[in-house]
Amino acid sequence: MSPQRRNRRAGVEDLWTRGDGTPSARHGQGQxxxxxxxxxxxxxxxxxxxxxxxxxxxxxxxTAAMVADQYVAPEGGDLLVRNLVPKFLAGLDVKRSTMQGYKSAIDAQIMPRWGNVPLKAVTVSEVRAWLTAMQRGDPDGKTKRERDGLTSGSARKAGRVFSLILDVAVDDKxxxxxxxxxxxxxxxxQPRKGKSLTRDELHALAAQMPAEQDRxxxxxxxxxxxxxxxAVALQASAVDYRRRRLHVHRTxxxxxxxTYAETPKDHEARWVPFPPFLADELHKLxxxxxxxxxLFSNTRGRPLQGTNWLPRVLRPALDRAGIPDAEDRRIHDLRHTYASLAIQAGANVKQLQRALGHADATITLNTYADLFEDDYAGLGDLLEPPAY
Incomplete structure (x- = not known):
C-alpha cells in the first residue's frame, strides 16, 4: 500500500473562501x-x-462506489490500451506455446487497431465493427491474409485475448x-476432420519412410x-519395456x-501403452x-520439427505409398489413426481419454464422435440374441 499522506481531508471544499470567511486568493476564478x-x-x-x-x-x-467495490479511478480511462499489454502478459501463467499465441494475436490484430486508443474509448459498437472487419478483409491489403480476412476461429481468438486484456483494466479499477x-x-x-489411415495403410506408409527412425x-x-x-520429446528412459508403457512427461x-521443451498439454504427465511389436522397434532406437x-533427432542431434518433417518426410512417403490426398494430410492424422484403430479394437471412451491425454472424456467424444458413430452402427448386431 502506498505511504499515507498527512492531513488528508475528505469532503467538499469552498475554493473561493478561507476558513475565516474571507475571500481566498482565487476568489471568483475557476470552479x-x-x-x-x-x-x-x-x-x-x-x-x-x-x-x-x-x-x-x-x-x-x-463513497458508495468504494463501499460496493465498484470504484474507478477518474483518469483510468485515459490510459492507452498499449500501456496495459505488458501488465497483462506479465500476469499470465501459461505454457510458452500459449504465450506465443497470445503475443501473435496482440501484435497482428489488437495493437494495430487498439494500441493507441484510450480505455474509455473502447466501445461495444467499435469492437463489434473490428471483429467483423477482420473477417471481411481489405481488398487493398498488402498480404493475402489481409485481403482475404481472418477465419472466424482466428477472429474469435483475437477477441478473446482483447477481452482478457480489458479484464485487467477492470481488475485495476x-x-x-x-x-x-x-x-x-x-x-x-468447424474443426478439420481427421483423415485416419487403415492398419494396412499405416504399415505401407511406414515402409516408405526414408530412414529407420522415421519408420x-x-x-x-x-x-x-x-x-x-x-513423441519427438521422448527420451530413452521414457520406455518401460516390462510394462510396455511410454512415460509422457515432456513435449x-x-x-x-x-524448439523448446515444456510440460505436456494441461501439464499432465501420463503413461501410454504400446503394442508388443513396437518393443523391438523401440529397442533399435x-x-x-x-x-x-x-529417441528421435535430426542429423545434427537436434529435436525434429514438425514443420519440416511434414513436407520433407511424411507427404512424400504418403505419395510413394499410394495414399490419396497427400497434400491435405497432417501429422495429427496419425493421432486420429490411433483413435480409429483403438475404437475398432474395442477401447472404451475412458481408456481412449487416458491414452490421448484429454482433460475429460467429453473432449474425446467431441473430437472423435465420427469414429464412435461408425462403432455405434454395429451395436444392433452385437445385441442379436443367441440361437436356440
Missing part, C-alpha cells in the same frame, strides 16, 4: 467547489465543480466494465496416439524456427543411448 476523497490505493483525489450540490453528489457517488461482456464473439470455426516414429504415432511434440514446442537422450 468554486472541490470534492476531495482518498481512493482505495490510499491516493488523495480531487475534482472541482461549479455548484456545491454537484460536488457533494459526486462525493456521495464515489481503470474502467467500470469490460465492453467485451456485451460482444458476441465469432463462432468457433519407427510413424508407427509410434499411429499406434500410441501421441501428439507430435510428445517440444515450436516457435519462430526454434534406445540401444546404446543415454537415459536422457532423445
Amino acid at each position: 468554486r467547489w472541490r470534492a476531495r476523497w482518498v481512493d482505495p490505493s490510499g491516493r488523495e483525489v480531487t475534482k472541482a465543480f461549479r455548484r456545491k450540490t454537484d460536488a457533494q453528489q459526486h462525493l456521495d457517488n464515489v 481503470l474502467i467500470a466494465r469490460n465492453p467485451m461482456e456485451r460482444v458476441k464473439l465469432p463462432r468457433e470455426g 519407427v516414429l510413424t508407427l509410434l504415432l499411429g499406434y500410441t496416439g501421441l501428439r507430435w511434440g510428445e 517440444y514446442g515450436e516457435a519462430g524456427g526454434s 534406445t540401444e546404446g543411448k543415454a537415459s536422457g537422450a532423445d
Whole structure:
C-alpha cells in the first residue's frame, strides 16, 4: 500500500473562501467547489465543480462506489490500451506455446487497431465493427491474409485475448466494465476432420519412410496416439519395456524456427501403452543411448520439427505409398489413426481419454464422435440374441 499522506481531508471544499470567511486568493476564478476523497490505493483525489450540490453528489457517488467495490479511478480511462499489454502478459501463467499465441494475436490484430486508443474509448459498437472487419478483409491489403480476412476461429481468438486484456483494466479499477461482456464473439470455426489411415495403410506408409527412425516414429504415432511434440520429446528412459508403457512427461514446442521443451498439454504427465511389436522397434532406437537422450533427432542431434518433417518426410512417403490426398494430410492424422484403430479394437471412451491425454472424456467424444458413430452402427448386431 502506498505511504499515507498527512492531513488528508475528505469532503467538499469552498475554493473561493478561507476558513475565516474571507475571500481566498482565487476568489471568483475557476470552479468554486472541490470534492476531495482518498481512493482505495490510499491516493488523495480531487475534482472541482461549479455548484456545491454537484460536488457533494459526486462525493456521495464515489463513497458508495468504494463501499460496493465498484470504484474507478477518474483518469483510468485515459490510459492507452498499449500501456496495459505488458501488465497483462506479465500476469499470465501459461505454457510458452500459449504465450506465443497470445503475443501473435496482440501484435497482428489488437495493437494495430487498439494500441493507441484510450480505455474509455473502447466501445461495444467499435469492437463489434473490428471483429467483423477482420473477417471481411481489405481488398487493398498488402498480404493475402489481409485481403482475404481472418477465419472466424482466428477472429474469435483475437477477441478473446482483447477481452482478457480489458479484464485487467477492470481488475485495476481503470474502467467500470469490460465492453467485451456485451460482444458476441465469432463462432468457433468447424474443426478439420481427421483423415485416419487403415492398419494396412499405416504399415505401407511406414515402409516408405526414408530412414529407420522415421519408420519407427510413424508407427509410434499411429499406434500410441501421441501428439507430435510428445513423441519427438521422448527420451530413452521414457520406455518401460516390462510394462510396455511410454512415460509422457515432456513435449517440444515450436516457435519462430526454434524448439523448446515444456510440460505436456494441461501439464499432465501420463503413461501410454504400446503394442508388443513396437518393443523391438523401440529397442533399435534406445540401444546404446543415454537415459536422457532423445529417441528421435535430426542429423545434427537436434529435436525434429514438425514443420519440416511434414513436407520433407511424411507427404512424400504418403505419395510413394499410394495414399490419396497427400497434400491435405497432417501429422495429427496419425493421432486420429490411433483413435480409429483403438475404437475398432474395442477401447472404451475412458481408456481412449487416458491414452490421448484429454482433460475429460467429453473432449474425446467431441473430437472423435465420427469414429464412435461408425462403432455405434454395429451395436444392433452385437445385441442379436443367441440361437436356440
